[in-house]
Amino acid sequence: MVELKLPASEESIRQLRVGDFVELTGRMITGRDTAHTWLVKEFRDEVAPYLEGTVIYHCGPVVSQTPEGGWEFVAAGPTTSIREEPYQADVICRYGLRGVIGKGGMGPKTLEGLHRCGAVYLHAIGGAAQVLASAIPEVEKVFMLDEFGVPEALWVIHVDKFPVVVTMDSHGRSLHDEVEATSDDRLKELLGLSG
């Protein structure tokens, strides 16, 4: 188990390898479909400091307002990451992100971006909305809530021992590619199709 503090240095990120269990502590931000198109359309100065050195979490949470007027994450698991494939490498490199949290893995463009700019893809357990919400003790602020709605807004959150697995590292390795290749071999065997 690797404990990683956010924001993180490029050096600490480059030490991570596929298969590592990591617990994240510190500040991160959520962002999914609308947020990614919005972040690449033009450079967003107001959000940039909340992206630099930390990770973006592909998550559309269920959120409750507290009696004091703050926010609380009620359920907060990852959403499917591959939809951000066209934008992710740009967002990583332009804003200085050190990682992405999501589920299902991403494609070659992102893998290349991770390598080039020093970042990792961290897989959270899909559907584990309660376990993961438990690791999010604080919601600091939110961007674009009215415009994008609750699931699509960019929530700045503080996490404590947030559990993830490295499935794509900054050295060009992807667990998703490896599992796909071995399962493809097995499928061809089951169906009697040649490779």
Added chain:
Amino acid sequence: MSATGDHVETFVELIRRASTQLPPDVERALRDGQARESEGSLADRALGTILDNVQLAKDRSAPICQDTGTPVVWIHHPLGVSTRQLGDQFIEAVRQATDRRYLRPNAVDTQTGKNTGDGTGRGIPFLHFEEWDSDHIEVRMILKGGGSENVGTQYKLPDGALKAGRDLEGVRRAVLDAAFQAQGKGCAPGVLGVCIGGDRVSAFAASKEQILRPLDDVNPDPELAALEARILKEANSLGIGPMGFGGQTTLLGVKIGVLDRLPACYFVTVTYMCWADRKAGVSIDGGGEATWLS
């Protein structure tokens, strides 16, 4: 309407149960899966987290998954019940369940991109009505998440690349390909609801209805029962595993139903339900008394 009364409260409770309590057959299948995985592997740990999450959601009466999905609902009703009023009551229940955070506001205006804010929208929830002879109203529902919905698919047989002809061997080939194509992206280990035949509309609805079946039931058609068991075993040998991390547990179940077809068409339609296989049911008697169905 006297035959039905006001069932909004009952429907809110039904939605709460669906969103926060994983049915026992699904939890058992997850435990059986974990027992098959080697200790300390990524697959073992993923299933451990999933089972912890199931317990937490139940204890907190909070959503198992933040993607609370589309409520897909099958309502059987006696003669003389207004399906319009029953439908309106269910829609109101979705609003209230969203307000109480059992559901995420999960409906987006497709043209403007704006969230409707209350969980309802055009086509959401998706309601099916069918009259029957009983004097009870029976409501069965699933919460169908979006990530798994994106990996659902439809094959048109014959399929040359898969060497899949218009027979059950062709169906086997198509469904195994669907399990492969999905990898871990639909939140494996999932459940496949399959419809053989039908048209492009009826087949998807029928494939979703298969998701209502208990995971440990046996298809009354022996040929289909054998096919379900074979595909489940073979899919679990693909090595995709929970979340696509690798492992023995790629699927929890395969359920196959049949519709008749046009001479020209032979569809194999696959709905992928994530491990958070959220399904719930209630039977409401003439006096409005609710009995929860498992």
